[in-house]
Each structure stands twice: as structure tokens, then as C-alpha cells.
Amino acid sequence: MPDFDVIVVGAGPAGSCAALTIARTGKSVVLIERGPFPGSKNMYGGVVYPRILDALIPEWWNEMPVQRWVTRRSTMLLTDTQSLSIDFRSDAWGDAPYNGATAFRPDFDNWLANKAVEAGATLVCSTTVTGLITGANGEVIGVHTDRPDGDLTASVVIACDGVNSFLAKERGMYPHTDAAHFTLGVKETITLSKDIIDERFAVRGNHGVDIEILGGTSGVNGGGFIYTNLNSISVGVVLKLPKLAAQSKRPEEIIAGLKSHSAIAPLVEGGTVSEYSAHLIPEAGLKMMPKLLDDGLLIAGDAAAMCLAAGIWLEGVNFAMASGMYAAQAACEAIEKENTSAKGLSLYKKLLEDTFVLRDHRKLRRAPQLVLSDRVQHMYPALITGVVQGMFQVNNPVPKPGLRKILKNERRRLGIRTTDLAKDAITGFRSFG
Amino acid sequence: MTPVIGVCVKWIGSQPNSGHEADARFAQFSASDQAALETALQRAEQLSGRVRVVSVAPAAARTHLVALCASGAHELVHIAAEGQSSSAHVAHELAQHLQECASVWCGDYSLDRGSGSVPAFLASTLGAQQALGIVGITSSEVSNTLDLLRRLDAGRREIVRVVEPFVVSVEGSLATLRRASLASTLRPTATLVDASLVSQSAPSFGEFSPFRPRPRTIAAPVGETALDRIKSATSANSPQKHSEIVTLAPEAAAQFIVERLTEWGYLS
Ligand SMILES: Cc1cc2nc3c(=O)[nH]c(=O)nc-3n(C[C@H](O)[C@H](O)[C@H](O)COP(=O)(O)OP(=O)(O)OC[C@H]3O[C@@H](n4cnc5c(N)ncnc54)[C@H](O)[C@@H]3O)c2cc1C
Numbered sequence: 004m005p006d007f008d009v010i011v012v013g014a015g016p017a018g019s020c021a022a023l024t025i026a027r028t029g030k031s032v033v034l035i036e037r038g039p040f041p042g043s044k045n046m047y048g049g050v051v052y053p054r055i056l057d058a059l060i061p062e063w064w065n066e067m068p069v070q071r072w073v074t075r076r077s078t079m080l081l082t083d084t085q086s087l088s089i090d091f092r093s094d095a096w097g098d099a100p101y102n103g104a105t106a107f108r109p110d111f112d113n114w115l116a117n118k119a120v121e122a123g124a125t126l127v128c129s130t131t132v133t134g135l136i137t138g139a140n141g142e143v144i145g146v147h148t149d150r151p152d153g154d155l156t157a158s159v160v161i162a163c164d165g166v167n168s169f170l171a172k173e174r175g176m177y178p179h180t181d182a183a184h185f186t187l188g189v190k191e192t193i194t195l196s197k198d199i200i201d202e203r204f205a206v207r208g209n210h211g212v213d214i215e216i217l218g219g220t221s222g223v224n225g226g227g228f229i230y231t232n233l234n235s236i237s238v239g240v241v242l243k244l245p246k247l248a249a250q251s252k253r254p255e256e257i258i259a260g261l262k263s264h265s266a267i268a269p270l271v272e273g274g275t276v277s278e279y280s281a282h283l284i285p286e287a288g289l290k291m292m293p294k295l296l297d298d299g300l301l302i303a304g305d306a307a308a309m310c311l312a313a314g315i316w317l318e319g320v321n322f323a324m325a326s327g328m329y330a331a332q333a334a335c336e337a338i339e340k341e342n343t344s345a346k347g348l349s350l351y352k353k354l355l356e357d358t359f360v361l362r363d364h365r366k367l368r369r370a371p372q373l374v375l376s377d378r379v380q381h382m383y384p385a386l387i388t389g390v391v392q393g394m395f396q397v398n399n400p401v402p403k404p405g406l407r408k409i410l411k412n413e414r415r416r417l418g419i420r421t422t423d424l425a426k427d428a429i430t431g432f433r434s435f436g
Numbered sequence: 437m438t439p440v441i442g443v444c445v446k447w448i449g450s451q452p453n454s455g456h457e458a459d460a461r462f463a464q465f466s467a468s469d470q471a472a473l474e475t476a477l478q479r480a481e482q483l484s485g486r487v488r489v490v491s492v493a494p495a496a497a498r499t500h501l502v503a504l505c506a507s508g509a510h511e512l513v514h515i516a517a518e519g520q521s522s523s524a525h526v527a528h529e530l531a532q533h534l535q536e537c538a539s540v541w542c543g544d545y546s547l548d549r550g551s552g553s554v555p556a557f558l559a560s561t562l563g564a565q566q567a568l569g570i571v572g573i574t575s576s577e578v579s580n581t582l583d584l585l586r587r588l589d590a591g592r593r594e595i596v597r598v599v600e601p602f603v604v605s606v607e608g609s610l611a612t613l614r615r616a617s618l619a620s621t622l623r624p625t626a627t628l629v630d631a632s633l634v635s636q637s638a639p640s641f642g643e644f645s646p647f648r649p650r651p652r653t654i655a656a657p658v659g660e661t662a663l664d665r666i667k668s669a670t671s672a673n674s675p676q677k678h679s680e681i682v683t684l685a686p687e688a689a690a691q692f693i694v695e696r697l698t699e700w701g702y703l704s
Contacts, residue, residue, distance in 0.1 A: 129503075155618065
């Protein structure tokens with residue numbers, strides 16, 4: 004008899020949703036977390052899109068620990084001396100059933116894990132899973148942990164151990180790992196008073212802002228973000244690993260560069276940096292996804308590279324929660340049918356394929372590469388801002404030049420070939436269109 | 437009868453001086469409290485005894501106390517109290533559950549940097565010997581007497597001998613608490629005793645004030661001029677020694693100090 008029906012490794016959003024789903028069926032589940040409490044070791048930019056929680060926690064918005072409800076989304080293009088923003092605001096996002104919210108991971112993850120505990124899951128913290136235990140036929144039957152007498156067995160193990168999953172790698176689920184598939188996310192939390200944040204970001208009450216930035220990363224391919232919490236803002240950059248390694252600036256210097264940009268400095272000035280953190284992001288989507296299941300083993304969340312990082316979207320938490328939930332459903336079905344082999348667990352793949360998790364990844368499979376490409380990173384922001392400057396600059400030409408002419412001049416000035424522009428436009432349209 | 441070794445720990449709900457409200461997620465026990473538990477576990481192994489952890493703590497501390505005891509404590513007495521209590525009161529409450537303990541181990545500081553006086557009140561209540569600032573145990577044989585290495589100021593050390601019953605407070609460097617096994621973390625084995633306060637305030641320990649030697653009458657200084665009188669009052673011209681270096685055996689040294697203090701009026 005195994006110790007538990009299911010072992011879930013990692014109490015991040017994926018793991019907690021998996022444990023919650025399993026506990027609700029009455030099966031025994033242990034959720035093992037290496038940090039002293041769920042969320043203690045976790046960081047992210049700051050916005051959760053919890054729609055998937057409708058299926059797990061009805062009216063979650065009444066209890067979820069929220070900093071601010073996101074009612075304003077901006078996308079900003081930066082060159083060294085210019086900025087262009089597309090700004091959208093929806094009052095509907097400030098009321099139930101809401102859209103997205105800023106939240107702190109130590110609050111959010113802890114809340115979600117406690118939901119699993121309330122449903123009957125056993126949570127063990129300060130315990131690191133160090134490896135998989137395999138049975139006579141090579142199937143996964145449990146885990147080793149770093150505690151004395153630390154082995155545990157189960158019918159199914161769900162690895163939700165985040166990016167760089169050692170469990171998935173140990174099992175050989177990642178056929179090829181490549182540094183180019185990852186970005187490094189670095190973030191400063193800057194304390195400012197609520198009144199100042201409300202004023203600078205033009206929001207009131209518990210409404211907040213999500214700004215995604217292209218450019219401003221000191222020439223390293225990546226992007227930036229600014230999110231408003233209640234009494235602080237999160238300012239960060241995500242940086243393509245090989246490009247970061249190929250130059251000499253440190254990540255904190257790159258954030259400092261972003262903060263000193265004339266479009267950003269007024270938003271952050273006078274604030275106190277109260278936290279600095281960094282974490283890898285599995286950025287390459289479908290291209291880097293590992294084998295998702297094996298005999299007795301399922302991989303979910305960032306461990307399975309489910310994070311969707313596609314320029315204007317950086318969504319990992321909702322993909323993690325959904326994949327954790329689907330992994331749990333598949334595990335429960337397999338246990339009930341007494342077949343926990345890869346075949347018995349195959350419902351997981353089907354649930355992912357049928358829902359936004361793999362559908363979005365499939366549709367946006369070219370997006371990460373496009374967004375992080377040199378042209379999108381270094382040429383197009385200059386092209387677009389140049390065109391806008393050309394349109395709004397008043398130096399009394401006769402007649403005022405038309406958009407086509409300005410575009411042509413800017414394209415020539417920057418040395419962008421029409422064929423490349425057309426190619427990227429098609430890829431962009433296929434992904435985002 | 438199986439000897440019971442007592443351990444007292446203080447739970448602190450948030451980081452001291454953080455300015456944040458108590459947050460159970462960041463709760464901790466000081467390294468010295470953990471060292472006290474480890475030392476007690478080792479003594480219990482030597483004496484084939486049981487370890488009883490006693491704590492006056494709010495309800496939020498419960499899971500942390502249970503997790504702490506998973507390291508091998510046999511009993512946990514959780515005395516529920518939500519507010520702050522004086523050291524004397526806390527010691528009085530702890531003592532109710534430590535009567536049969538021949539030794540009680542405490543940490544010498546808590547994370548909120550309290551006064552560190554609970555062990556002293558506890559020793560007084562239990563009628564036990566007390567030693568604080570213990571950084572080592574020098575005796576190796578198992579007996580009711582222990583030689584302990586105690587820190588003094590300026591990096592100096594002394595060895596103190598304590599005889600059961602005793603209450604000692606140890607430094608964090610004395611021992612590192614062993615890691616709880618996965619089995620005891622999942623299924624805690626320590627017997628849990630829920631206790632409540634026996635009184636709402638501390639019993640009187642009498643009036644406390646700093647020791648002040650009694651005033652002595654001394655003759656007015658004599659001298660023709662003010663300068664002479666100042667010299668006389670300050671013994672500036674006297675051949676009297678103001679310091680004395682003596683080399684004596686410990687017992688003779690103690691006797692010497694007592695004699696001098698008596699001569700100078702500090703002891704009657
Ligand atoms: C800078 C940055 C910004 C981001 N911004 C956003 C954003 O704004 N919105 C969004 O939706 N997503 C964002 N993401 C992505 C998001 O954080 C992740 O996709 C999401 O956290 C994945 O959840 P998870 O549960 O799979 O993994 P994680 O959240 O990484 O959780 C894994 C858990 O497993 C534990 N663990 C790991 N190994 C072990 C082990 N061996 N034993 C026991 N426990 C273990 C960890 O301690 C952790 O608690 C961002 C990421 C970064 C780095």
C-alpha cells in the first residue's frame with residue numbers, strides 16, 4: 004500500500020490546485036514544499052488572471068488576497084529617448100467577476116495551499132524532494148526527500164516543482180534544454196504611498212495598472228513591466244539568457260537604466276526599493292515543452308514550461324493552476340481505474356489539448372521567438388516611435404508628409420528590409436491576429 | 437521513574453523590529469531556543485528520559501510548536517495565552533508543568549529580544565539552581581551534576597557547576613537542532629497537552645531595586661585650604677593602594693573578595 008494516493012511536489016499555483024482537486028475527491032494527497040511556507044520562495048511580476056479558479060473556488064474574488072484589481076493595461080514601446088503607449092482602461096474589470104489582480108506570492112500561494120489543506124490535503128513545508136523512487140518496472144512510485152527517513156510512496160507523483168524541474172529532468176522528460184529557451188526575470192518592489200500611486204497611475208481605490216514594456220532593457224533582448232500594488236509598485240525586466248550573458252551589464256543595472264528613462268523616472272521617483280528578486284522564466288512555450296507524462300508521473304505548471312510569455316502577455320500562474328488541476332483530474336481517474344501507467348494517465352494530455360492551455364500555446368507558438376527577435380527588439384520600436392514622431396512633429400513642411408512616406412523614410416533610415424517587415428508581420432498576424 | 441527534561445520556548449509571530457504586524461508565516465523560534473531543545477534531546481538520550489516542551493503562546497503558534505516538537509520531543513504543553521505577559525507571570529505558568537523536571541533548558545534570547553529573565557524567575561519558582569549564557573557542556577559523565585561553560589564579557593569564559601534541579605539558558609551556538617524525520621513531520625508523535633493560564637498575573641516576587649550600598653558616615657576632610665581638603669577627601673596624597681593584584685586559588689580568591697567587600701561596606 005503506498006503512503007498516499009498522490010504526492011504533489013511544489014506548493015506553487017500548479018501544485019496547490021492539483022492538491023485541492025485531489026483532496027476534494029476524498030483521495031489522500033500530500034503537498035511537499037521546500038520553502039518554510041507556500042509562496043515563501045516564489046516570485047513573479049505581479050498579475051494573476053484567476054478566471055480558471057471559477058472551476059475550483061466559486062467567487063474566489065471574495066477571499067483571494069488581492070493588492071489591486073487591474074483596470075488599466077498599457078503597452079509601452081521605448082527607445083532611448085522616446086516612448087509610445089497604448090493605454091486601455093475598463094471599469095468592468097474593477098467589479099466582480101473581475102479580470103486580473105496584482106497579488107503578492109507569499110499571500111496568494113499561501114492562501115491557495117491552505118484551500119487544499121482545508122479540503123483535506125496534507126501540507127509539508129521545509130522539505131525538499133530530492134529524487135524519484137522507481138518501481139520494478141521503472142514506473143515512478145514515490146519520492147525521496149531531504150528529511151531523515153524521507154521516502155514517501157504514492158500511486159501517482161505530480162511534479163509541480165517549477166521552472167528547471169529537476170524531477171522532470173531526472174526522468175529524462177526534457178529531451179533538449181537550451182539556455183535560449185529561458186529568460187531571467189528580475190524585479191524591484193518599490194515602496195510608495197497609496198496616494199502617490201493613485202495619482203501617478205491615475206487610478207483610485209483598489210484599482211491598479213499593468214504596464215508591459217518593449218525596449219528599455221539596455222539593448223538586451225527582453226522586456227519590462229510595471230505593476231501597481233497597494234503601497235508599492237513592481238518594476239522589472241525579463242532578459243533573454245544568452246543575450247544577457249553576452250554583455251557586461253548586471254540585471255540590476257538594467258533595471259536602473261529602465262527606471263531612469265524619462266517615461267519611467269516620474270513614476271518611480273521618491274520610492275524606496277524594499278525587495279529585489281530574480282527567477283527564471285520558461286519562455287519558449289511549445290518549443291521547449293517536455294514529455295508531459297510517464298508511468299506514475301505527471302508534470303505541470305512551469306515544470307512543464309506551460310508559462311505563456313508572448314510579449315503583451317506574460318501569463319504563467321493561470322496556466323500553472325489549470326495544468327495542475329487537469330493533472331489532478333487525470334491522476335484521480337487513473338487511480339480509480341487502477342491504471343497509473345502513462346496510458347492510464349493520458350487524460351491529462353487530452354484536457355490540456357482541449358482547453359486554453361495547449362490551444363493558446365499552439366496558436367502562439369511562434370510568438371516568443373518573434374517577440375525576442377533582434378528586429379522586434381531593436382528596430383521596430385525605433386521604427387514605430389519614429390513614425391509617430393514624424394506625424395506629430397510640427398516643422399511646417401509643405402505639404403504635411405503622409406503616413407506611407409514617413410514609414411518609408413524611417414524604414415530606410417533604420418535599414419529594415421521590406422521582406423523582413425512583411426515576414427514578421429505575417430508571423431505576428433498568425434500569432435496575435 | 438523516567439526522568440523528564442523540560443524545555444521552554446518562546447514563539448515570536450513576526451520578525452522583531454520589522455514594523456509589521458505579527459504574521460504567523462514568518463514565525464520562528466530563536467536559534468538558542470532550538471539549541472535548548474537539542475541539548476535536552478541529547479540529555480534525554482543519555483538518561484533514557486523524556487523531553488517535555490512547554491510554551492506560553494497564542495493559538496497561532498500551535499502548528500509551529502508541533503513542527504518544532506517533531507524533532508523528537510515526547511510531550512508538548514501549550515499554555516494558551518494571546519497577549520503579552522510579564523516574565524514573572526510566564527515563568528509562574530511554565531513552572532506549573534515543570535515541577536517534576538530535574539533540569540529545564542531555555543534559550544538565552546528570544547527573537548523579540550525580551551529581557552531574558554524568564555529562566556531566572558523560573559529557577560526561583562522551582563527552587564532550582566540557575567546558569568545563563570551557556571556555550572558548552574564540559575562534563576561528559578551522566579550524573580545529576582553538570583559542568584557548563586559560560587560566556588562572560590569580552591570573550592572570556594568560566595566553568596560553572598550546576599546540580600539538579602537546575603534551569604539553564606543556552607546560546608544558539610551550543611547545538612543545532614536535528615531535522616525532524618518525514619514520518620514525525622507528517623504524523624506528529626508528541627503528546628499534546630492543552631493548558632490554560634492558572635492565574636492572570638504573576639505572583640509577587642517581592643520588591644526589586646538595584647543594589648545600592650548603604651551610606652556611611654565619614655569624617656569631614658581636614659586641611660587649611662580648599663585644595664588640601666579636596667586632597668584629603670580624595671586620598672590624593674595617601675600612600676593607600678587603589679588596586680591590588682593577587683594570585684590566589686579559587687576558594688581563597690572568593691574569600692578575599694568577600695572580605696574586601698565587607699571592609700568597604702558593600703556587605704554587612
Ligand atoms: C519575473 C517574473 C515575472 C512573472 N510575471 C508573471 C505575471 O505577472 N503573471 C503571471 O501569471 N505569471 C508571471 N510569471 C510566471 C509565473 O510566476 C509562473 O509561471 C508560475 O509561478 C508557475 O507556477 P508553478 O506552480 O508551476 O511554479 P512555481 O510558482 O515556481 O512553484 C514551484 C514550487 O515548487 C517548489 N519546489 C521546487 N522544487 C522543489 C522540490 N524539489 N521540493 C519541494 N518543493 C519544490 C518551489 O519552492 C515553489 O513553491 C512571472 C515569472 C517571473 C520569473
